[in-house]
Amino acid sequence: MKTVICPGSFDPVTNGHLDIIQRASGLFDRVIVLLAANQEKKNYFTPEERREMICKVTRDLPNVEVDVFSGLLVDYVREQGACAIIKGLRAVSDFEYEFQMALTNHKLYPHCETIFFTPSPRNMYLSSSIVRQVGGLGGDISGFVPACILDEIREKLRKK
Numbered sequence: 001m002k003t004v005i006c007p008g009s010f011d012p013v014t015n016g017h018l019d020i021i022q023r024a025s026g027l028f029d030r031v032i033v034l035l036a037a038n039q040e041k042k043n044y045f046t047p048e049e050r051r052e053m054i055c056k057v058t059r060d061l062p063n064v065e066v067d068v069f070s071g072l073l074v075d076y077v078r079e080q081g082a083c084a085i086i087k088g089l090r091a092v093s094d095f096e097y098e099f100q101m102a103l104t105n106h107k108l109y110p111h112c113e114t115i116f117f118t119p120s121p122r123n124m125y126l127s128s129s130i131v132r133q134v135g136g137l138g139g140d141i142s143g144f145v146p147a148c149i150l151d152e153i154r155e156k157l158r159k160k
């Protein structure tokens with residue numbers, strides 16, 4: 001059974017994330033969407049809010065699980081017997097950071113491959129921070145996040 005991990009901050013999960021998760025779920029037996037800690041970021045949504053939103057948007061994908069982990073990603077990969085980390089690579093601006101993480105993870109745990117998915121063209125520009133910025137200023141984010149979590153994201157951003 002081929003297990004892969006889709007890690008991220010998901011603050012909040014976007015249509016771009018969901019596209020990558022859906023495509024991974026079509027290629028692998030088991031996909032774990034992992035809410036992991038990014039030390040460089042201060043998150044806006046709580047881990048529980050982010051986990052619940054990911055669960056909602058992936059509920060129709062039977063081979064997708066959601067988990068939360070605060071340690072080193074490669075330790076989780078090893079524990080799960082996963083063969084790869086899946087990440088979306090949107091643009092050249094993502095490359096340096098993602099390349100560094102992939103090489104570090106491979107050095108720490110050589111059995112761990114990182115597979116980069118190109119985003120669908122419609123999601124090339126999309127990021128969680130764009131959702132937070134546009135939504136926080138009252139803009140229309142309905143094209144950026146799945147419909148089933150739109151209201152809760154709007155409400156939370158409005159309260160900011």
Ligand code: PNS
Nearest residue numbers: 007008009036037038071072073101104
């Ligand atoms: O969505 P993000 O913020 O780009 O995801 C980054 C994330 C969470 C995947 C990365 O920070 C991570 O792997 N965190 C877990 C801790 C870890 O293993 N850090 C070393 C990575 S080289």
